[in-house]
Amino acid sequence: MSDVLELVDVSVVREGRALLDKVSWSIAEGERWVILGPNGAGKTTLLNVASSYLFPTSGTVQILGEKLGGVDVFELRPRIGMASSALADKLSRRQTVLSTVLTAAYGMTAGWQESYEAVDEQRARAFLDRLGMNDLLDRRFGTLSEGERKRTQIARALMTDPELLLLDEPAAGLDLGGREDLVRRLGRLARDPYAPSMVMVTHHVEEIAPGFTHVLLIRGGRVLAAGPVEDTLTSAQLSRCFGLPLVVERQGDRWTARGLPLT
Numbered sequence: 001m002s003d004v005l006e007l008v009d010v011s012v013v014r015e016g017r018a019l020l021d022k023v024s025w026s027i028a029e030g031e032r033w034v035i036l037g038p039n040g041a042g043k044t045t046l047l048n049v050a051s052s053y054l055f056p057t058s059g060t061v062q063i064l065g066e067k068l069g070g071v072d073v074f075e076l077r078p079r080i081g082m083a084s085s086a087l088a089d090k091l092s093r094r095q096t097v098l099s100t101v102l103t104a105a106y107g108m109t110a111g112w113q114e115s116y117e118a119v120d121e122q123r124a125r126a127f128l129d130r131l132g133m134n135d136l137l138d139r140r141f142g143t144l145s146e147g148e149r150k151r152t153q154i155a156r157a158l159m160t161d162p163e164l165l166l167l168d169e170p171a172a173g174l175d176l177g178g179r180e181d182l183v184r185r186l187g188r189l190a191r192d193p194y195a196p197s198m199v200m201v202t203h204h205v206e207e208i209a210p211g212f213t214h215v216l217l218i219r220g221g222r223v224l225a226a227g228p229v230e231d232t233l234t235s236a237q238l239s240r241c242f243g244l245p246l247v248v249e250r251q252g253d254r255w256t257a258r259g260l261p262l263t
């Protein structure tokens with residue numbers, strides 16, 4: 001299987017501090033990865049490298065078979081779908097949900113006068129339908145709830161038919177129902193053999209949807225562990241990652257974690 005992403009000894013140094021410290025990580029085609037780690041661990045920095053928006057200070061990065069530094073990133077970026085709150089902040093609040101997704105086909109964050117192909121509109125509608133946004137196509141993006149906004153962003157990220165889908169904390173700010181709804185939808189996507197390779201950043205094991213195959217644990221810019229979920233997501237590893245004693249349990253195809261009581 002060909003590598004979708006390969007990082008070798010990647011460091012990102014800012015103001016004399018390593019935000020990523022010699023990170024080596026590879027994703028094979030079809031894998032669905034979760035990146036878990038505490039606040040400030042370097043998760044978003046890692047995702048920014050994987051999306052070609054951040055060049056490392058040292059090390060090599062290969063994305064979808066192209067070496068970062070030796071490829072035109074403007075050709076590479078449409079092959080990568082990304083959903084993050086930083087990107088959402090750039091979207092027009094006045095644009096409708098349908099236009100918000102449709103403009104992604106043209107690599108834009110706002111709609112101008114371009115005329116869209118009927119086929120693009122059909123695709124946008126299909127992705128929004130898959131994410132349960134059918135009744136909100138004409139709503140302005142800025143009036144959506146947090147959950148609706150997240151689902152619109154994921155539909156938008158899928159619009160370019162990416163080979164790699166990167167999701168930065170897609171469940172952040174959602175209530176219990178919203179989270180569970182999103183987990184179900186992500187689970188469906190993760191299990192779809194035609195869906196792109198996926199990476200999801202999260203703080204919570206409860207947000208790992210069934211169908212996610214691998215996990216990377218990061219702390220202080222360093223990879224603590226990376227591998228298949230069943231082998232990697234252990235109480236010992238998670239405790240090391242978050243810096244306190246935690247018990248992680250698998251219940252069916254979902255995960256939970258809790259801290260041990262103080263003695």
Ligand SMILES: Nc1ncnc2c1ncn2[C@@H]1O[C@H](COP(=O)(O)OP(=O)(O)OP(=O)(O)O)[C@@H](O)[C@H]1O
Pocket residue numbers: 014015019037038039040041042043044045046
């Ligand atoms: N441009 C920058 N210059 C200096 N430090 C930075 C810069 N960007 C990020 N950092 C720092 O790098 C560290 C890692 O940031 P990053 O956003 O990757 O963490 P994260 O794991 O995504 O955190 P969170 O879970 O809180 O979103 C943080 O301590 C952050 O303050």
